Amino acid sequence: MSLDRFYPIFDGLPWLERMLPLGVKLVQLRIKDTPEDALRRIVPQALALCRAHGATLVVNDHWRVAIDAGCDWLHLGQEDLDEADLPAIRRAGLKLGVSTHDEAELERALALSPDYVALGPVYPTILKKMKWERQGLERVTEWKARIGDLPLVAIGGMSVERAAGAFAAGADVVSAVTDITLNADPEARLRAWIGATR
Numbered sequence: 001m002s003l004d005r006f007y008p009i010f011d012g013l014p015w016l017e018r019m020l021p022l023g024v025k026l027v028q029l030r031i032k033d034t035p036e037d038a039l040r041r042i043v044p045q046a047l048a049l050c051r052a053h054g055a056t057l058v059v060n061d062h063w064r065v066a067i068d069a070g071c072d073w074l075h076l077g078q079e080d081l082d083e084a085d086l087p088a089i090r091r092a093g094l095k096l097g098v099s100t101h102d103e104a105e106l107e108r109a110l111a112l113s114p115d116y117v118a119l120g121p122v123y124p125t126i127l128k129k130m131k132w133e134r135q136g137l138e139r140v141t142e143w144k145a146r147i148g149d150l151p152l153v154a155i156g157g158m159s160v161e162r163a164a165g166a167f168a169a170g171a172d173v174v175s176a177v178t179d180i181t182l183n184a185d186p187e188a189r190l191r192a193w194i195g196a197t198r
């Protein structure tokens, strides 16, 4: 299995509709504060859209919805893992990415045999308040040495300009949100990402 090196994260269908035609091949749907009945309408549409564009959809957090929609990939953080039914997720054939921020979280993630490990925030992020300010590129190198062939996703404050450094440090995939969504020209920025990562 090989993941695209560019992994944008969006919070709804309108972003997917805008960005998938530009060539995104791996994308996360990260929707917060939305009732489950709405998610049950949105996720199948997101999946159909991604499949139509030959892209892999990763659903964040909502593992029950992802199972029921027949999704292929799920991303869970450490708090999500506390309440997720991992055997049910695996029985449904979902591949799993797990967030990590420190040694203990990495140990826990590796014990689950995930399909990728994410490390963050590599740089400070403005998307959400976090207990960790910045991991730095040395930590990316350390994580890659620890996880070997397992894909490593670098996330947090990533930009087109910072992507090469993260790859050089050992990241296999770079993930970004606000570098695209808050850009004055998100389409141009997304094209720049694709140019920098393919």
Ligand SMILES: Cc1ncc(COP(=O)(O)OP(=O)(O)O)c(N)n1
Pocket: 028, 030, 060, 061, 075, 076, 077, 078, 079, 080, 097, 098, 099, 118, 119, 120, 128, 153, 155, 175
């Ligand atoms: C690729 C990737 N890495 C990390 C996260 C963060 O997941 P989590 O810690 O569960 O936080 P939320 O995104 O759910 O707020 C992610 N979503 N994707």
Ligand SMILES: Cc1nc(C(=O)O)sc1CCOP(=O)(O)O
Pocket: 099, 100, 101, 119, 120, 121, 122, 124, 125, 126, 127, 128, 155, 156, 157, 158, 175, 176, 177, 178, 179
């Ligand atoms: C959703 C998320 N998870 C992180 C982690 O470290 O686990 S950092 C992050 C935010 C990424 O957004 P941006 O690219 O705008 O910084």
Ligand SMILES: [Mg+2]
Pocket: 060, 061, 075, 076, 077, 080
């Ligand atoms: Mg989560």
